[in-house]
Amino acid sequence: MAYENPERVMIGLEIHIQLNKLKSKMFCGCSTAYHDAEPNTHTCPVCLGLPGALPVLNKEVVRAAIKVGLALKGEIAEETQFHRKNYFYPDLPRGFQITQYDYPIVSNGKVVIEGEDGEHEVKIWRAHMEDDPGRLVHIGSIAKSKGVMINYNRSGIP
Amino acid sequence: MAAKWMSVAEVKQQILESSAEELTANYLETINKSKINGYITVSDKALEQAKKIDIEGLKGPLAGVPIAIKDNISVKGLPNSCGSKMLKNYIPPFNAHVIEKLLEAGAVILGKTNMDEFAMGSSTESSYFGPTLNPWDLERVPGGSSGGSAAVIAAGEAPFALGSDTGGSVRCPAAFCGVVGLKPTYGAVSRYGAVAYANSLEQIGPLANNVSDIAVLMDVIAGPDARDSTSAPNAKPEYQAALKADIKGLKIGVPKEYFGEGINPGVEKAVWAAIQRCEELGAFWEEVSMPHTKYALASYYIIAMSEASSNLARFDGTRYGFRAEGETWHSLISKTRAEGFGAEVKRRILLGTYALSAGYHDKYYLKALKVRSLVKQDFEKALGKVDVLMAPTMPNPAFKLGERLEDPLSLYLSDVNTVPINLAGVPSLSLPCGFTAGLPVGLQIIGKPFEEPTLLQTAYTFEQNTDYHNKRPPEVV
């Protein structure tokens, strides 16, 4: 939608924060220390989405999310749920991401920042937990790519 | 000596008298001569496994006892095809939880059995590897989707087996093949390693040619598993301790809705005779009503297809399995899925996708989940008054191959007595209770959550006071 003469521009930010202080992945025991590792050496049936493998939530992810929520002065939900976001992309091994939809763990937070004209409150609608997909490396440029290489070490990182 | 139709106790005796290796070799020989296409893969490691057990000593409750595994339960190193072209050559690098338990107990894996593709079906006719034939009549279906598991037991090609039951897939083939099959309470057996069709409905279930062996298997495979978040944390009962031949005072509810219009008269007669036999043995029966039964089929199919559309999204040829040709990844996966999946699977994925899509989600998926609550309440109310429910497992005996392939709906309708149980998550066992026109009839015994011991005791009592478990199909070789 285009505004002709906007009185105000509203900018939304979606921020992804990798919880890399945790020792293991969000739904499996693979180590999170994957940054310099050989491709596909920090994976298991769960984060590879192998048929029959099932996710088990890492308790520390919930604790970390609550910390984030408190830091953002938000409301911590009494009951929070995970949902599947189904879409197809090569870095998403299950064909769905395990994320949160209508019952996120944190809502109604705020961050106060110093603007040019004084204090400004940025509203935080919600914060929720979800896992990362794998990493794609395009062979050649994205426009003229000859192929794609996929490394799932990052798949399942909270 | 032909290793046919032995109970686990007899198998163990045979092993003591000869060896695990010889016993496994006998089963492999029988399988080699099979006419029923029950196995997709016969394990080339079975003999070696058996030899190892002979050498290391017979430790474990199932030491040297061979077992057949449905081809959607992961066994490390053996193909796990799920009856599909998509996974024809997929070899899992891990064992399912139940397989770990079986191996710890000393069991020998004979092979992986045939099934409807991705467990979607009631006749094993949708398998990429061709149908399995019913040992009682080679022109008829063995039931499904665990048709291979049930048929190999009936044909003497394995003493017992594991299957999976999402909407009747253990109980239906058990009924059609004249063997015993149990769908445990949802959460009683870990699903870790079993390829998901509909996660909220399914359980791995044992099949055997008598009730005691079902209990033997449950004592090995049931129990909590930290890798399956839906596995029940309750301590598991001792299933074999329930094998007492006594049902005096047992209260049986007979749901009138399970004797619907289309029921085969021979099936109806055999099931009522079974209920009367239970009465003679000291039980009491009364009619109960489960008013939402007729809506259970639609609710089940919407939920199952919706969950399936999500669970099968991972099959795109990128990391494993069949891969078609394509210039781009999106076209590659669309072709892979078009060619790798059979017709029934594709139909269910498409319908599930539709039921979950924006605009239809509330009308179909959400509605089905609400109806599910009502079906579950029906069971809670009925089982509040009685100890168990009894009904036919299937409304008809095994039908002829090809008879129901033209119209998918006609196949779905035969699940009418089995799907409500999966919606409610309660346990249910099917055992042989008679014959009609020479074909086995299954009696379904349904219980309260986690009260498998009551089901086993009831079934055991009936079995010990009748002769159906001793009947065998005519010589198959």
Add this chain to the structure above:
Amino acid sequence: MITKEDVEHIGWLARIEISEPEKAEYMEKLNSVLDSFEQLDEVETKAVPPTYHVLELYNVWREDEPLESLPQAEVLANTEHKQEGAFRVPRIG
């Protein structure tokens, strides 16, 4: 009622290629099954909560302890389309 456009749409959503001649057959078979689902409209469910899970389990989780991962060779064993330890696919498109 599923139309031809619906078949094309869900075919895309589910990434299953459907040829022109197949579309008619899908319409017929899918509609026949969908028609049977219409009977759920008969059931009064306004005040009925949905059942997502038959077993009401809360807070099922594991400790943040790292476990062994699969060796790279085993991860790649089920495909021939691999390169330098990574899975290889054509450009996204």
